[in-house]
Each structure stands twice: as structure tokens, then as C-alpha cells.
Amino acid sequence: MNAVNVAPVADTGLAKRRQRRFKVPLGWLWGVAGFALLIICWQLLVSLAAVQETALPRPLSVVEALSEHRAVLWEHSQITLIEILLGFVLSAVSGFLIALLIDSSRILYRLLYPLMIVAQAVPKLALVPVILIWFGFGRTSNAVIALLISVFPVIVNTLHGFQSVDRRYVELGRVMAGSHFMRFRKIRLPAAMPSIFTGLKLGMSFATVGAVAGEIFAGSEGLGYVVSSAAGALDTPLAYAAIVVISALGLILYYLMLWLEKRLLPWASGDLVTGM
Numbered sequence: 001m002n003a004v005n006v007a008p009v010a011d012t013g014l015a016k017r018r019q020r021r022f023k024v025p026l027g028w029l030w031g032v033a034g035f036a037l038l039i040i041c042w043q044l045l046v047s048l049a050a051v052q053e054t055a056l057p058r059p060l061s062v063v064e065a066l067s068e069h070r071a072v073l074w075e076h077s078q079i080t081l082i083e084i085l086l087g088f089v090l091s092a093v094s095g096f097l098i099a100l101l102i103d104s105s106r107i108l109y110r111l112l113y114p115l116m117i118v119a120q121a122v123p124k125l126a127l128v129p130v131i132l133i134w135f136g137f138g139r140t141s142n143a144v145i146a147l148l149i150s151v152f153p154v155i156v157n158t159l160h161g162f163q164s165v166d167r168r169y170v171e172l173g174r175v176m177a178g179s180h181f182m183r184f185r186k187i188r189l190p191a192a193m194p195s196i197f198t199g200l201k202l203g204m205s206f207a208t209v210g211a212v213a214g215e216i217f218a219g220s221e222g223l224g225y226v227v228s229s230a231a232g233a234l235d236t237p238l239a240y241a242a243i244v245v246i247s248a249l250g251l252i253l254y255y256l257m258l259w260l261e262k263r264l265l266p267w268a269s270g271d272l273v274t275g276m
Contacts, residue, residue, distance in 0.1 A: 065237035087146025095154030146210030157199025161192030
């Protein structure tokens with residue numbers, strides 16, 4: 001009797017695993033459809049409007065440039081990736097610490113938060129000459145630009161996470177004679193993690209923008225430099241090919257953060273996990 005009852009359960013479990021294995025998320029299908037629609041509109045625009053190749057190359061020309069210059073693009077993409085990750089790590093660590101400092105005191109909040117808003121209003125690219133004077137040309141300057149552009153969303157979202165914690169839980173930890181560090185580690189930090197990850201995902205995207213912008217304006221290597229030099233030489237297919245690689249790199253890094261969030265915060269709601 002027991003053997004008869006176990007077999008259908010095992011078959012059902014195997015069937016569910018197979019369904020999960022071959023299930024394709026609808027979000028990916030919509031993304032592929034949107035990308036295909038973009039390529040079709042791109043090709044139609046080039047063909048019907050008779051746009052010159054130096055202004056807007058055909059999609060096939062961009063694919064050919066990707067294949068022909070794949071070694072160069074691969075080499076420069078590694079440099080850009082290093083600058084992005086360096087700027088992101090710096091912004092994540094400094095942004096978390098600054099938010100923690102601002103949240104620790106109402107006086108510090110009133111003093112520092114307005115200054116932070118004013119600093120965010122300053123165009124970061126206007127600081128490029130100053131950054132070059134301080135750090136010189138190279139990867140360090142690009143990483144600093146990535147840091148300056150990406151640190152603000154990390155600070156704001158981390159601070160929002162700390163300030164959104166339900167005070168009843170904090171009071172409960174205080175009643176149970178928990179230390180300040182225990183309440184932070186057991187209550188406030190876990191409750192703030194979804195908001196913190198939202199800031200980290202935005203920070204990763206902004207770090208990509210910052211690193212590439214630094215390479216375009218003051219770089220001698222990296223994908224941004226490839227875009228700038230190729231555009232200057234009217235090699236538009238190569239410039240668009242580098243832009244495609246930049247977009248793919250940013251997309252991969254964003255979804256890597258999304259995967260990490262789902263792994264570390266499986267209890268978070270869908271809206272917070274996606275951050276969209």
C-alpha cells in the first residue's frame with residue numbers, strides 16, 4: 001500500500017521539476033520582442049529615410065564591426081568593467097557609511113542632508129578637469145567619476161531604508177534589553193536591505209554611465225574611448241558596436257545585482273526585488 005502511494009508523489013515532483021526547467025519567463029520574451037522591434041525600426045529608418053552610413057549605420061554593419069573588432073572591444077571592455085566595479089564598490093561602501101552617519105543623529109541629518117542635495121545638483125562632468133588635476137589621466141579618474149555619479153542613489157535609498165523601519169520592532173528590541181548593535185544587526189539592517197539593494201542596483205547602472213563618460217571625456221582606453229575615437233574617425237559602425245557592448249555590459253551587471261538580491265532576500269516583495 002505504501003509503495004503505491006509513494007510512486008505518484010515522486011512522479012508529480014519530477015514533473016514539476018521538468019516544468020520549471022523548461023519554463024521561459026514571459027519577461028524575457030517581452031524583452032526579446034522589444035529588442036527585435038528596435039532592430040526592425042532601425043533598419044526601416046536607414047532604408048526608407050536613406051540615412052548616410054556615417055550618421056546611422058545599418059544593423060548588419062554594426063554586427064560586422066562587432067565581429068571584425070571583437071578583440072579590441074574585448075580588451076577595452078575589461079578596462080571599462082574594472083572601472084565600473086571599482087567605482088561601484090567605492091560608492092556602495094561610502095554611500096552606506098554616509099547614510100549610517102546621517103541616520104545616527106538628527107543634528108547630522110539636518111547638517112549633512114542639505115549639503116548632499118546641493119552636491120548632487122552640481123553636474124559631475126563639470127568636475128572632470130578638477131578630477132584630472134587631482135588624479136591625472138587614467139583608470140583612477142574614471143573610477144572617481146563613476147563614484148561621484150553613483151553614490152547619491154546609494155545614500156538616499158539606504159537612508160530611506162533605515163528610516164522606514166517599523167519603530168515597534170525597534171522598541172521591542174529595546175524592551176528585550178538588546179544592545180544598540182544587536183538592534184541594528186537583527187532588526188534595522190534586515191528591514192532596510194530591500195531599499196539598500198534598490199540603491200545598489202541604481203548605483204551599478206550609474207557607475208556604468210560614470211565610467212564610460214570619464215573615458216569619453218578624459219580617457220585613453222576603455223569602451224568610452226573607443227566610442228569617442230571611432231566617432232572622430234567617422235567609423236560609425238565601430239562606435240555603435242562599442243555602444244552595444246556598453247549596453248550589454250550594463251544589462252549584465254544590473255541583472256547580476258538582481259540575481260544577488262533574490263538570493264540574499266528571498267522574503268522581499270516582488271516590487272522591491274525588481275526595483276522597477
